[in-house]
Amino acid sequence: MSTLDAAPRTRREATAEAPKAARSRLRRRMHILGDLLLWVTASAGVLFAVLAVLTMLMGFRVMLFATGSMSPTIPAGSAALVALVDAPDVRVGDVVTVDRGEGSLPVTHRVVAVEPGAVSEERLLTLRGDANAENDPTPYAVSQVGRVVTSVPGVASTIAALGRPTVLAPLGVAAAGFVVWGLWPRKRERGEGR
Known part of the structure; x- marks a missing residue:
């Protein structure tokens, strides 16, 4: 060098x-x-x-929560992954989404009572939001519901x-x-x- x-x-x-x-x-x-x-x-x-x-x-749906009726479990503004299940598989304590008919948004609340329906695959579900003091006004006659699998707050x-x-x-x-x-x-x- x-x-x-x-x-x-x-x-x-x-x-x-x-x-x-x-x-x-x-x-x-x-x-x-x-x-x-x-x-x-x-x-x-x-x-x-x-x-x-x-x-x-696999029959899953994504539900968006506009209200806080399921707070604090699922606050307003959350998104939830919902799996379709047959009504006989629903248990007290499950959080389920129920269709309320044409022109109405579905409701997602906790099951507080399950009773037999008019046919073997139907159930009458009494629901209540975690933030609500009273049950929903009438039971829902269903053969299939959406069961909440998981939810993520703030992403709706x-x-x-x-x-x-x-x-x-x-x-x-x-x-x-x-x-x-x-x-x-x-x-x-x-x-x-x-």
């Missing part, structure tokens, strides 16, 4: 290399950000795909918004953009992969 090779860099050489190093760091950070966004998008896609399979093939408004075309379309475009960006071939940095 000659003394010329070991000579310190001049100020001009160091100044010329600084922007290159800064650009290289910025590119690395953008790649990391892109990878992170790709993983987040992929994870959300997997979650939505699992929910779609559960709802279409987000899920409701995701169902609107004005939100869903731009999110789809953004997700596609992240996937393309994440999979787009990248220039290799010097010294990378040696």
Whole structure:
């Protein structure tokens, strides 16, 4: 090694290399950000795909809670995953969703009494919201109900918004953009992969 090779860099050489190093760091950070966004998008896609399979093939539904009648167990603004079950399988203490007929929203309350119905597969369910002092006015004659499997507080408004075309379309475009960006071939940095 000659003394010329070991000579310190001049100020001009160091100044010329600084922007290159800064650009290289910025590119690395953008790649990391892109990878992170790709993983987040992929994870959300997997979650939505699992929910779609559960709802279409296994009879699950997602219920959104606008009122606090089931508080504190299921506060207003929660979303719940509900599995369809036959009425004979319902027990006192279950939290169930019952359809109330055409033009009315379903009700989700706790079962406080189960009685036989008019036929063997039917039951009369007396329900009460955890936050309510009294039972619902009349028992519900049902052959099938939705039993709450799990609930997540505070996500109902987000899920409701995701169902609107004005939100869903731009999110789809953004997700596609992240996937393309994440999979787009990248220039290799010097010294990378040696």
